[in-house]
Amino acid sequence: MRKITNNNSIEENYNFLEDIIDSHISELLKDRIKNQQKILEICHLGKFLIFFNGDLNISQISEKPDFILNDGKIKIGLEHQIIVDFKPKEREGFFKNIFDRAEELLKADNTLPNFLANCYIKPYVNFKINQKEELIETVRVIIKEYVLNNNLPDNPIIDRITHTPHSQKSVSSNLGAWWRKDISAKIVEKAVGKKEKKLVNYRKTGILEQWLLLVIGSTGESSYDMNKDFEMELKTNFNRVYILEDFYNNLYQLK
Structure with missing residues (x-):
């Protein structure tokens, strides 16, 4: 090598x-x-x-x-x-898709300023595929409330959010720490x-x-x-x- x-x-x-x-x-x-x-x-x-x-x-x-x-x-x-290790990749992909689709909805919302929101997902949470559409809407509502009012409502998916001004409306999901593998x-x-x-x-x-x-x-x-x-x-x-x-x-x- x-x-x-x-x-x-x-x-x-x-x-x-x-x-x-x-x-x-x-x-x-x-x-x-x-x-x-x-x-x-x-x-x-x-x-x-x-x-x-x-x-x-x-x-x-x-x-x-x-x-x-x-x-x-x-x-x-x-x-x-x-x-990649496919088992955790499936979980990462599930949450990434939810937050990507919520981001697209937020981009179309003219009541929001540009922002970068880093969302930390609650540890150990798991959802079913048939809950995806509901979760997308939940994430959209939560992030909008946080960006406009600095308030994080009780919810089943997001543990905390940090946000900063940005050149566009951007959302990222963070699943927390993990053990690295060689x-x-x-x-x-x-x-x-x-x-x-x-x-x-x-x-x-x-x-x-x-x-x-x-x-x-x-x-x-x-x-x-x-x-x-x-x-x-x-x-x-x-x-x-x-x-x-x-x-x-x-x-x-x-x-």
């Missing part, structure tokens, strides 16, 4: 990221909830490409594989895979094996160079971190395999 270094400043990386992804996500942002998965993938790709200092560019946003890159000489197929060779092998099955069809398109980008280390209980002592012998037909540790902006090449 080889760690790839990035010596740019935070400001330089931010500017590079904007240059790489803005033209590709501007249309998707018009319906952020519907397109959130593709927006996330493109953001991961942008963070990945920063490490190549402009030597790689996005030629096409595809599906088979996810992206087609160009290094000035050849085309490169890039498949993207987020590695990625293992077995988990990586399983993720690579899942994507390996698609390689033959990808190469039939004429793009012989195929890379795989694995993403770990986002926020939440479902995420994995990279252990500094991690090592593995990876056998795969991908030409290159990388792991992007998203939150810490670290990139490792496994093959």
Whole structure:
């Protein structure tokens, strides 16, 4: 395994990221909830490409594989895979969807000023799928009351809220603290094996160079971190395999 270094400043990386992804996500942002998965993938790709200092560019946003890159000489197929622990991910996704949809309703409310509300969800609460619409409306009402009157009514879902002025109406959900987990060779092998099955069809398109980008280390209980002592012998037909540790902006090449 080889760690790839990035010596740019935070400001330089931010500017590079904007240059790489803005033209590709501007249309998707018009319906952020519907397109959130593709927006996330493109953001991961942008963070990945920063490490190549402009030597790689996005030629096409595809599906088979996810992206087609160009290094000035050849085309490169890039498949993207987020590695998560699926059990807590289901819970995270349930609450995120509720707060995202409440945010959309609040954005349409002209009686509210712009704000950023960070909502801490009550620990250990669980709800059923058929309660989702009721919960969305509950969250909308609670946040509006808090933003306008600094009052948090009794409710079944939000424990506390912090809010600050912002450039738009924005809501985030926070499930609290969790134990962080390190990625293992077995988990990586399983993720690579899942994507390996698609390689033959990808190469039939004429793009012989195929890379795989694995993403770990986002926020939440479902995420994995990279252990500094991690090592593995990876056998795969991908030409290159990388792991992007998203939150810490670290990139490792496994093959």
